[in-house]
Amino acid sequence: MTTPAAVIVDAAAYARAVEDAVKASAAYYAGGTSALDDDAYDRLVRGIAAWEAQHPGQVLPDSPTGKVAGGAVEGDVPHTVAMLSLDNVFSPEEFTAWSASLARRIGHDVERFSVEPKLDGLAIAARYTHGRLTRLITRGDGTAGEDVSHAIGTIEGLPNELAEPVTVEVRGEVLMTTAQFEHANEVRTAHGGQPFANPRNAAAGTLRAKDRAYTVPMTFFGYGLLPLADTEAGPAGRLGEAAHSDLMIQAAAYGVNTTATTAVPGITAGTAERVLARVKEIAALRADLPFGIDGIVIKADLAADQQTAGSGSRAPRWAIAYKLPAVEKITRLLEVEWNVGRTGIIAPRGVLEPVEIDGSTITYATLHNPADITRRDLRLGDHVMVHRAGDVIPRIEAPVAHLRTGDEQLIVFPEVCPRCGSGIDTSEQRWRCENGRNCHLVAALSYACGRDQLDIEGLGHTRAVQLVEAGLVADLADLFTLTRDQLLSLERMGETSTDNLLAAITAAKGQPLSRVLCALGVRGTGRSMSRRIARYFATMDHIRAADAETMQQVEGIGTEKAPSIVAELAELAPLIDKLATAGVNMTEPGATPPSPAAGDAGDADSGSESVESAGGPLAGMTVVVTGAMTGTLEKLSRNQMNELIERAGGRSSSSVSKKTTLVVAGEGAGSKRAKAETLGIRLATPDAFATLIADYVG
Ligand SMILES: NC(=O)c1ccc[n+]([C@@H]2O[C@H](COP(=O)([O-])OP(=O)(O)OC[C@H]3O[C@@H](n4cnc5c(N)ncnc54)[C@H](O)[C@@H]3O)[C@@H](O)[C@H]2O)c1
C-alpha cells in the first residue's frame, strides 16, 4: 500500500480514505500490523477531517474522526470511567492557546500543570482487588475494552501484589524498551515467527497474543489511579480529590512503576512557560531514552480543575498531548552495500528509498554486521521501519513483515573482500578482510599521518597513493626509512617539499605513545582510548605484555574489548618492532608504568585509580567540550582539548551524561549545553576553563 493522499478530492476518495483509515487503525490496535506509519495515518485522518469540515452533511458513520482509537476497536469489559484519547498540539503557540482556552473554560488560570513524557505504547487498566492484580483490560473503544489478563506476570513494573491491600485501578502504558524489543524479535524469529516492525507494534501484538510457546517481557508505566466500584468510600473519596502528581506518588508507593524511575520524570509546573521549558528538556533527552516517546502529556494537576473542565467523547479537556516530530517512517530497503573500512572491517549499509524524517531526507541506514541482518530477517525490497532520532545515524528497526509480497530477495553476503578480493575473516560478528588494515593501506596511512595521530603534514591521501603505487611504502614503518632520493623520484616532489616532508616525518618519531598507538588503528582504540591505554601502561612494552585481564584495568575497556585489543596488538607485533627500530618513540611522557602488583592485587579499581590520582586541577572530573573555543584555547583542535583535559588529570568525553562533571561550552554550543542544563551539570566558559587549567596550557 502506498501512502494515501492527504488531500481528498471527491466523495469517492473520501470513502476510500475512511476505509483505509479504519483498516489501518484496526490492524494497529489489534496486532500492531498496520500498513501505515503513524505520520502517514495522521495525515490521512487530517485529510478526512478537512473534507468533513467542508461537507458536514456527508460524514460517513465509520469515519475515525472524533472517536477513541478511530472507532476501529471494540471491547466487552466496561470501563469504570471512560479511557479516552488525547487532543494534540504541535507548537508552543498552540499550547499557549490551549492553556488560555482551558483557563477560560474553568474561569481562572490553571492552578498547576503536570508534565510527563507521552509513552509510546498502549493504554491498559489494571484492576487490583485487596492489593492483588486480578484483571487487565485494554482501552478498546474507550467505554469498554478487551480482557488481556493472560498477560499478567509478563509486564515489569506492574506487580502482582501491591504494597497495600487496596482495591484500585491503575492505568498506564504498556511498552517495550529498546532492549525488550530486540529480545522479543530474536525470540520470535527463532520460533519461526515474523519480526515486529517496532517496539510499539511488538507491545500491541504481544499483549493480545494468547497461548504462545514463549513469553517476552514488557514494561509498564503508570499514569492514573482511580477507585473501583468495590473501593471503600473513604479511600475512594481521597483518590477522587487527589492531584494527579500526588496520585503518581501514591502509585509508586504501592509498588507500581512510574516515570519517576526514568531520566524524564513527571514534574509539576506553575506556568505555561515552565511547561514549555520542560517540553524542550524532554525533547532534548528523547534520543537517549531506552524507550520510545511520541510527545509530552500536559494535564491540569488539581482534581478540582479537571472536574470543572470535564471531558468530551474522545478526549478530556484538561489534558493535551504536545506531539514531537515522528522519528520513524516506513520506506523500502533497495540494496545493501558492503564497505571496507580503514582497519579492514567489512560493514553492511542499507540503501533506502529516500524518506523524510523530521526534516532530513534519509537514504542510508546502518546495519552493523551480517549477524544483525540475519537476526532481523531482512530482505531486499522489504518495507522497513527506519528510526532516526537526534544526531544518531539512522537505523533500520525491523522489516514490516506483513507488507511482504513474496518478491523480496535474500540479502547475499560477500564471499571475498569487496575491495581487494582476499578472503574474509568471519570469526567475529564484525567481518574483516584477511588483509586487515593493508586491504586499504592508503586509508590506513592517511589516517596514521592525520593531525590527531602522527601529524605528518604533507602526507595526505594523494601522497599516500603515490608512495604505495611507487612501491616505496608497504606498511606504516616504511615511511620512516624513506630516503631523500626516493622522495625526489616522485612526480610533483620538489626539493623544498621533500625536505619539509622528511622533517615532518622525523618530527613524528617523537610523538607521544598515545598518538603512535592511535596511528596503528587498533579496533576499539580511538583517540581518547589510546590516550587512556598509553597513560596507564606508559610504555609500548608494558602494553604488549598485558593480557586481556590486565588490559581491563584501563577505564572503558571491558571483557569484550580487552581480548580483541590484545589479539590485534599481537598481530601488529612485527609492525611495532619495525617502527621501534626506525626510531619511533614508544613511551608516554609523564606517565609511570603500573606497579607489577596493580594487576593481580585482586582489586580491580586500584589500577584505574592510580591513573586518576595523578592529581591536577581536573582530578576525578569528567569533562565535555562543546561549541567554539576562544582566548588561549582558540587554536586547539577538539583532540588537543581532550589531551589537555587528560594532562590536567581529568577524563574527556564527547557526550553529556549523568557522569559528566563539567561542560566547557563555547559559542554555538547547542544540544550538549541544553542537556547539561537539564541534568544540572556545571558549565564553564572557555575563558573560565582556561584559567582553571592555566598551568597545563601550552
Ligand atoms: N499507524 C497506524 O496505522 C495508526 C492507526 C491508528 C492510530 N495510530 C496512531 O495512534 C495515535 C493516536 O492514537 P491514540 O488515541 O491511541 O493515542 P493518542 O496519541 O491520541 O494519545 C492517547 C494515549 O496516550 C497514551 N499516553 C502515553 N503517555 C501518557 C501519559 N503520561 N498520560 C496519559 N496518557 C498517556 C495513552 O495510551 C493514551 O491512551 C496517533 O499518533 C496515530 O498516529 C496509528
Ligand SMILES: [Zn+2]
Ligand atoms: Zn580487502
